[in-house]
Amino acid sequence: MDIRIGYGWDSHAFKAGVPLKIGGLSIDHPEGLAGHSDGDVLLHAITDALLGAVSAGDIGSFFPPGDPRWKDANSAIFLNLAIEEIESAGYRIVNVDTTLVLNAPKIGPISNEMRERVAELLGIAPANVGIKAKTPEGLDANHVAQAHAVVLLERIEEPGDLQTMTAVMESQRQLEDVVRDLVSQVHGVPAKAPFDTEDIT
Ligand code: MG
Secondary structure, eight states: OOEEEEEEEEEEEEEETSOEEETTEEEOOSEEEOSSSOOOHHHHHHHHHHHHHTTOOOHHHHSOTTOGGGTTOOTHHHHHHHHHHHHHTTEEEEEEEEEEEOSSSOSGGGHHHHHHHHHHHHTSOGGGEEEEEEOOTTTTOTTEEEEEEEEEEEEOOOHHHHHHHHHHHHHHHHHHHHHHHHHHHHHOOOTTSOOOGGGOO
16 A cells, blocks of 8 residues: 555643643743643644554553653654654655644644644655644633644655666666677677777767
């Protein structure tokens, strides 16, 4: 199969006195997202979407919440591992689309900056990243941030194409050898002497 789709979701509660980080951006806000890591709800959802797209498990199977190594960890580490997983499975990212659900802060004014930061972390163009945000109307979730993410992957070019090119180059080399032998028979030039095929006139 040449394309794969992945979906991820995450949620974190807001907590006073914690720095707020969403999409790899530090955001000036009185509260941050509580979590074992830096609580970056958007990067966690994208990480799960990437892992899910290649059936590689989820963020918790790679980075157990109880592991002290990941205390306050930068979530870009999780994202990098997911990118390595999809690349070793033979895929690359086509595009990513996301929706944040939270009451505050307003994402609209910083969505472009967030899009560029997420694109940078994923190693793709900002035009291939969607950042959308909604308020949790009717969800009774005013003190929570949720993130949804979908990714589309495509297979990286097959190594078989390289093998075909090598075979073509090899057959050209064999053809040159045959021509060299024939010309040497006609002109009495030693068969293994250096020879430029452009001299055949
Ligand atoms: Mg999380």
